[in-house]
Amino acid sequence: MTKIKTAFIAEDEPLAREVLRDAISDRPELSLIGEAADGVTALAQINLLKPDVVFMDIQMPEMTGLEVLRRLSHLPDIVFTTAYDQYAVTAFELHAVDYLLKPFSRERFDAAVDRLLDAPPSMQAMEHALNLAAGRDTGRLERILVRDRGHIFPVNVNDIAYLKADAKYTAIIVGDRTHLVRLGITELETRLDPARFIRIHRSLLVNLDFVESMKADEQSQLRLHMRDGSVLLANREASRMLRDMSI
Known part of the structure; x- marks a missing residue:
């Protein structure tokens, strides 16, 4: 039996929150326990509620999603949602489960959920993510994520x-x-x-x-x-x- 994961939405746009809310409600493996419309509230609520997964926008008032991740004491799985593709490299370096580029389809959302259910990042991976976010890890890039015709895919730096x-x-x-x-x-x-x-x-x-x-x-x-x-x-x-x- 699949364990139900608690979910949290950090998104400043009301319509985007509604889209995520509806998508989460259609997944029996997920249970929505909270929402926030800005980074400061998201930080406080995530640490308080300790959700298993957070669907988080990157560009939010008060504090960006990346800044929220740097300051979290509770480390959930992260699925970034944003209209800007320039953060894709950073998001995957931070071991985000997925990166949803708005506007995303329900099929794309379901693929992200399937990924986090099949292979959720370990606590060790998330600790490594925080080290990267804080600038304490200077590991070399192995790939660069690029966008082409609406898709994001990795390019091996050796190529x-x-x-x-x-x-x-x-x-x-x-x-x-x-x-x-x-x-x-x-x-x-x-x-x-x-x-x-x-x-x-x-x-x-x-x-x-x-x-x-x-x-x-x-x-x-x-x-x-x-x-x-x-x-x-x-x-x-x-x-x-x-x-x-x-x-």
């Missing part, structure tokens, strides 16, 4: 040829495809393996595994010839660093 800053976005080049993510290239650089990903320019971060060869130009700056045929120019500082790395 990335290079990253390029593009205004408020970072373009991630994987094979013949380019994915845009709302994360700065500097932020991504701090989470990637520095022995593999080299900043060759203010706007370019290159995976050395995808470099076919390098050749200096008239100004002694290295031109990196990539496997896909593209040629990337390293600035003088990066060119010196790459020369120093050669044996």
Whole structure:
């Protein structure tokens, strides 16, 4: 017999709360025990009621969902719900069970519930999540979540040829495809393996595994010839660093 899990909604939009309320009521494995319309109330009520799972928006008044997670003393399973896909990387790094991008279908909601019922995160995983949220864990990214045609899917960092800053976005080049993510290239650089990903320019971060060869130009700056045929120019500082790395 499936154990009934208590559920809590942290969502500032009344209509979104109603959608979640209806979806939860249709799942006999879930029992709704409380709601909050802002981050401060959510923090207090989650610690008081100790639900098994929280469906939590990220952008809320008073305190974001990520800030709530940082401060919780009770550690429930978290399913983030938001209209913004730029938080997907952080959400999964924090070991969220799932990340529902609004507006989501009932089928998508049911898939998230099935996931948390089948394989709920352990307490150890959630403690690790809090360490990440507090900035005490600097583990390397193994994958980056990207959005394409309304879907979010993981890209293994080993498959990335290079990253390029593009205004408020970072373009991630994987094979013949380019994915845009709302994360700065500097932020991504701090989470990637520095022995593999080299900043060759203010706007370019290159995976050395995808470099076919390098050749200096008239100004002694290295031109990196990539496997896909593209040629990337390293600035003088990066060119010196790459020369120093050669044996």
